[in-house]
Ligand code: FES
């Protein structure tokens with residue numbers, strides 16, 4: 001049975017890295033259980049339409065795309081990239097039918113720093129909608145581009161995926177590896193948090209000194225980690241005055257049981273150019289470790305066990321649930337969202 005409260009609407013979701021969208025090619029993708037067809041027109045502009053022909057519902061992604069025209073494979077109806085019907089081949093010339101009244105729903109779409117975002121509205125009453133929110137702030141100057149690290153599909157709903165992303169306590173057990181940290185050197189951590197417009201951030205701090213990976217980047221290194229709904233984690237590392245690293249993980253629910261994780265990366269360090277492949281491997285390794293534990297989690301959840309959120313290590317998970325509930329209420333009541341998170345300090349041992 002569909003759980004209406006699972007997905008957050010009136011927000012932007014990462015559809016894919018820009019490199020996945022080529023001219024003259026249609027890409028079908030399910031997002032929040034909605035079938036969407038994506039493409040790129042001859043001018044390079046991305047578009048997103050509901051992936052159903054308005055005639056009999058055949059997926060438009062199963063048809064043809066040429067000269068900025070989508071053609072359905074069933075009766076050949078033609079649509080422009082705004083979703084407006086241009087031609088119905090079987091209708092005899094001289095007919096009074098106004099084709100332009102027939103429209104496919106067009107999703108708002110934006111491309112920023114080589115990442116493609118789609119807006120999923122609460123209601124699709126007209127042939128398109130005006131977004132109520134803006135595309136997430138990706139920290140990066142919009143003229144610069146993100147590199148794509150990895151995309152994986154987690155066998156879990158969005159809530160479990162988000163909690164896996166912001167949960168500090170699993171790191172010791174899931175991501176433990178000899179060059180990163182050792183389980184024997186556990187330390188008490190104290191982290192300060194502050195609210196952001198759609199979530200919360202671990203305020204700028206020097207990275208923990210039991211993570212060897214960071215000590216390579218000595219000299220005034222600091223990091224700020226932000227989480228915002230629907231499921232985006234932004235890590236901004238500053239190295240000295242000149243350099244920065246931006247590492248972003250996004251979660252896009254495909255449907256009620258699966259969630260796509262994407263990892264994108266940007267760095268001004270010349271070294272990352274030389275170390276890009278090892279770095280990418282490291283990123284993939286981390287995500288692979290999460291995927292491994294999520295496979296086990298999916299098996300565990302089959303028996304629908306009762307779960308718990310305990311103490312400060314799970315505080316962020318509780319905030320997520322509360323933010324989500326209030327976001328949904330604000331959408332229903334059509335009032336501005338008010339973030340329930342207050343500035344505070346959390347402790348945990350990792
Ligand atoms: S179903 Fe698409 S043209 Fe008939």
Ligand SMILES: [Fe+2]
Pocket residue numbers: 164165170171174175290
């Ligand atoms: Fe993880």
